[in-house]
Amino acid sequence: MLDYRYGPSTEGMGVDLRFWLIQTFNGISYGALLFLLGSGLSLIFGVMRIVNLSHGSYFLLGGYIALSVIWTTGSWVLAIPLAALAVALLGLLMERIFLRPLGFDPLRQVLLTVGFAFLFQQAALDIWTGNNFDINPPEALTKTVVVGGVYFPLYRVFMICTALVIGIVLWLAMEKTRMGAAVRATVDDAQMARGVGIDTSRVSMFIFALGAFLAALGGVIGGGFLSVYPGLDFEILPLAFAVVIIGGMGSLGGAAIGAMLVGLADNFGKALFPEISYFTLYAPMALILAIKPTGLFGRE
């Protein structure tokens, strides 16, 4: 019995080349999801130096709102943009009304975002109850493709493609547009950026909304194989931070590499040494932070 939610089947295979192939594929597809979540967090940190602990809530709310859209309209395709935009608006309001007036104070910012995470948690529980929900993608994406005798679920291929497209669009936007240049300038030196006439307040607002948008997008797509349930927000949040820290804060390419590394480490860790699998993920993260606080690929 094959289910699109699970990775390729390893039935009847020993620990051989196929095992590595399948685990790598699973790791990369999980990494694709983590990229959507982590890239936004990384940009937010790079531009605003905010440790956003409500990022996991954006992910979860994205999934829940998509569910509501699917329940009312029956359209999965429509659910993706609607959920992402709704959460982006939420992020934008949060930044404008609460975070902006706070000024730069890392501790208070962190605590404020976590206060909101608790509020979102309760709101989600009230609106969508405490049940587990699956976001069922269209029929076409639940099939599998067979390559060299290995079954690859199409949904995971779709996840990788989505992350790839989003990544390329983001990269082009950052490198080729005026707004992107303003964002890069703000990441490098916010004070100088203000000095040369860049409206860093607007950049911050834009990036915060974009981060929320990407997290919610990840939530909708991730809801197809992680499913959506209370507690997912704080479960996924540390992984997003691992991506940001390993990759380097404020760097898009770093986030992509970090997401792949975390996705692969998570998968292989769980397959090879399940008892210490999370330890093998977070211990390197702490070490990297201790040695190079800006992350492996972060800008100095």
Add this chain to the structure above:
Amino acid sequence: MTAQQVKVLVVVLALAAIAIVIPSMNSFVILLVTRALAFAILVMSLDILLGFTGLPSLGQAAYLGVGAYLTAILATKYQFGLGYDFWLVILFGILCGAALAAVFGLLAIRATGVYFLMITLALGQCVWGLAYRWNSLTGGDNGINLRVRPKFGLDLANEVTFFYLVFGFFAVSLLAMYILVRSPFGRSLVGIRERELRMQILGYNTWLHKYIAFIIAGAFGGLSGVLWAHTAGIVSPENVVLTTSVDALLMAVLGGAGTLVGGAIGAFIVFGLREYLSTVVPWWQYVLGGVYVLTILYLPTGLMGIPARIRQRRTRSKEETEERKLASVPS
């Protein structure tokens, strides 16, 4: 009497009131207060870092976890710590908390500000990962149930006796931490919080000061873990998860960072809201989240900072009226 002596007197009276009033309440309240007292030790240990040294740790639950898991594993696997050897477990818990902090501190202490937040988060997640996944040792997601409380002359299964034990540890911890922060060492920690560079120029080894503070906080965290294990009767990954660390941080800020007692007040309020309010209304978490958000927005100095703010406002408005009087005098 100086202002400081008045404050100490108020705290002592409040503690005496708790010790006298609580045992006569029903068992729900006694357990609630016992839990809050055990957790308050962790919050106060965090306050040494956050309020006095200026190091906001997002992984303090790790030390509670180490103490709690140690207690639970010794009790269930080796039947150790259920008699007079309970006192040895207390000692081991303190030592383990300190040892873990000594290792983590080596990595974390050099970082400051946002990076310190992140690295302590990562270190806390390491401990959580082990607790969650290392099934054979920690029982994984289900955790470990402690069936009995220690019995040595005193029967700790009796909730009033147990309350007095935890209360005693709380009072001793508070006193010890109070002496610590009033000592020359504690004053130099405050100096580091205010201006680390200046302390370095004055010849202080600020790294070592912060490292020692980190270890002391870890030791108290371990103690609170041992007490927590016997208070709750169950130890699970829930105790070391990120949200528990965040809770401790929020309690410290809610009460007022840099006051020690504030952390305890924060713990009492949050435990009260969470465990009492949740039995009354279904939307209690909105109240809790709202309290957090409002505190951070409008009361950055916490509840303990309210009197100072009122005093400040009064003197300011007095000055303003005097200025206005002066301005209205025709020249």
